[in-house]
Amino acid sequence: SQQGEEDPQALSIQEGENATMNCSYKTSINNLQWYRQNSGRGLVHLILIRSNEREKHSGRLRVTLDTSKKSSSLLITASRAADTASYFCATASGGSNYKLTFGKGTLLTVNP
Amino acid sequence: DGGITQSPKYLFRKEGQNVTLSCEQNLNHDAMYWYRQDPGQGLRLIYYSQIVNDFQKGDIAEGYSVSREKKESFPLTVTSAQKNPTAFYLCASSPSDRGRQPQHFGDGTRLSIL
Numbered sequence: 001s002q003q004g005e006e007d008p009q010a011l012s013i014q015e016g017e018n019a020t021m022n023c024s025y026k027t028s029i030n031n032l033q034w035y036r037q038n039s040g041r042g043l044v045h046l047i048l049i050r051s052n053e054r055e056k057h058s059g060r061l062r063v064t065l066d067t068s069k070k071s072s073s074l075l076i077t078a079s080r081a082a083d084t085a086s087y088f089c090a091t092a093s094g095g096s097n098y099k100l101t102f103g104k105g106t107l108l109t110v111n112p
Numbered sequence: 113d114g115g116i117t118q119s120p121k122y123l124f125r126k127e128g129q130n131v132t133l134s135c136e137q138n139l140n141h142d143a144m145y146w147y148r149q150d151p152g153q154g155l156r157l158i159y160y161s162q163i164v165n166d167f168q169k170g171d172i173a174e175g176y177s178v179s180r181e182k183k184e185s186f187p188l189t190v191t192s193a194q195k196n197p198t199a200f201y202l203c204a205s206s207p208s209d210r211g212r213q214p215q216h217f218g219d220g221t222r223l224s225i226l
Contacts, residue, residue, distance in 0.1 A: 004154075033214055042116075042202055042217030043155075050212075088154060092212070099170065100215065102147075102154035 004032075004089040004103030012109040019076040021106040023089035024069075030092045032065055032072050033100065037086045046074075046087075079110045114139045118203050118218035124226045125190065125197060133188045133221045135203035142208055144186035145215065148172060149200040158201075161186055162208075190223060198224050 007022045023032070031050045035043040049056045049065045049072065056063045062075040076083055086105040093101070116137045125131045137144065143162050147155040157170030161180040175194025180186055186205075190197045200222050204215040 031212060035217075040220070040222075042118075042219045043204075043215075045214035045216070048214055090155075099157055099160065102156075104152065104154045 004091050004101060006087070006089055006103045006106045008106060009104070010107045010109070012111065013079060015079060015081055015110055015112050017079055017110075019079050019083070019108055019110070021074045021087050021108070023072045023074070023103055025072075025089075025091045026070065027091075027093055029067075032063075033090045033092065034061075034063060034072075034074050035088045035090060035102075037088065037105070039085075043088065076108075079108075081110050081112045084108060084110050116203055116205055116216055116218035118201075118221050120221060121219070123221055123223045125223060126226045128192045130189055130191050131223070133190070133201055133203075133223070135186045135188065135218060137184050137186075137203075137205045137216075139205055139216060140183070141205035141216070142183070143206045144180065145204045145206075146170075146176070146178065146186070146188045147202045147204065149202060149220075155202060158188065 004023045004025045033048045034046045037043045047058050047063050049063050060077045065072045086107050088102050088105045090100040090102045119134045145160040146158040149155050156172050158176050159178040161167035164183050167178050167180050177189045200220050202220045203218045206213050206215045
């Protein structure tokens with residue numbers, strides 16, 4: 001079952017613009033993680049935000065978390081062509097049998 | 113360089129054949145995972161292992177089997193019982209299974225039917 005759902009499914013922007021992707025989830029979480037996947041490659045972890053945090057930054061990335069709305073957003077500022085990839089949110093929940101549940105991803109295309 | 117190595121990169125399966133996908137990590141991580149990714153889809157968990165000689169079924173374990181005889185190795189066998197095996201398979205590891213740490217991924221094995 002999909003816990004996280006990203007929106008939009010696809011996003012195309014020009015280099016230098018900002019890109020915003022959203023993730024909604026259904027049940028309470030321990031943390032929410034964002035990953036990036038280049039075509040045909042494995043996933044790379046970008047940022048982890050815990051349920052008691054509201055905002056986190058890492059370089060050009062900014063992640064927010066609103067647990068009351070069960071949603072998160074990933075903002076990439078000053079995008080570059082190299083940012084072209086699929087971006088996935090994953091939620092960690094559960095007790096001793098926790099697992100990460102991934103959404104279907106947002107395909108971001110940054111045009112030079 | 114520490115990381116996760118998956119092999120082979122491409123694999124073809126004949127009807128009725130079992131195939132084994134390799135996953136090795138040198139990150140000294142306790143937990144390891146296998147995911148399946150279909151086109152345009154997210155990752156679905158097949159099996160995961162918290163420690164050596166122990167593993168649990170994920171959401172789509174039917175038609176798959178695993179073993180965890182060594183900390184650094186977690187091979188996945190796609191059996192003939194898996195009727196739709198064509199997919200991209202990703203192996204991952206993390207320092208623990210508690211979900212509080214990010215997972216590190218290999219570069220995947222693409223499995224196709226001959």
